[in-house]
Each structure stands twice: as structure tokens, then as C-alpha cells.
Amino acid sequence: MQAAMEISTKYCYKELETYGSCVASNPTSWQQKCHDLKTKVSQCTSSHPVIQKIRQDCSTEFGKFEQCLKENQNSPTSCSAHVTRFLGCADSVDLSSVASETSSD
Numbered sequence: 729m730q731a732a733m734e735i736s737t738k739y740c741y742k743e744l745e746t747y748g749s750c751v752a753s754n755p756t757s758w759q760q761k762c763h764d765l766k767t768k769v770s771q772c773t774s775s776h777p778v779i780q781k782i783r784q785d786c787s788t789e790f791g792k793f794e795q796c797l798k799e800n801q802n803s804p805t806s807c808s809a810h811v812t813r814f815l816g817c818a819d820s821v822d823l824s825s826v827a828s829e830t831s832s833d
Contacts, residue, residue, distance in 0.1 A: 736779065740772035751804075759801045781826045786817035 736744060747769045750762035773779045783790065793814050796807035 736773050743769045743772045777826045782818045785821045789814040789817045
């Protein structure tokens with residue numbers, strides 16, 4: 729997961745920063761007000777092979793996290809268990825095949 733976060737930050741820093749600021753500034757309405765920014769982050773991060781691999785291998789955990797956020801729009805911190813499960817999955821993804829693909833770029 730560390731590698732994915734570094735890649736996300738490296739290639740999508742502006743998008744992540746803008747989205748994070750929007751969420752922080754709109755604690756009760758972030759789901760609606762920040763939707764376009766969330767889409768921009770998704771588009772940016774989905775283009776990198778490491779992130780694609782994590783999304784593929786951990787799609788169930790990530791889906792449950794997103795569902796929790798939708799159901800708890802006024803208290804996103806109540807989804808911390810879902811975040812933990814997703815991060816645990818992401819940390820266990822074997823990135824060796826992806827690393828060899830990206831090193832030739």
C-alpha cells in the first residue's frame with residue numbers, strides 16, 4: 729500500500745489535495761459537494777498499474793468501504809473498520825509482477 733500511496737501522491741497530488749480539502753471543508757455534505765473531485769482522483773489514480781492491481785485484488789473491501797461512506801455521509805469516521813480491512817488487503821497484494829512492468833517505463 730505504501731507504494732500505491734507514493735504513486736498516487738506523485739502522480740495525483742493536486743487531485744488528492746483538492747479532494748481532501750473539499751471533504752474537510754464539507755463534513756456533512758462532502759458526498760455531494762466533492763463528487764466531481766472524487767471522480768478526478770479516481771480517473772487519475774486508475775491509470776497506474778500498481779493502483780489497478782490493488783483495486784482488482786481488493787475490490788470487495790473497497791466496495792464495502794464506499795458503501796459505508798454512502799450510508800454514513802454525516803459520520804464518515806464510522807467507516808474506520810472498513811478502511812482498516814481495505815488497507816490490510818492492499819498491503820497483502822503481490823506487486824512483484826506489476827513492479828517489473830512499471831520499471832520498464
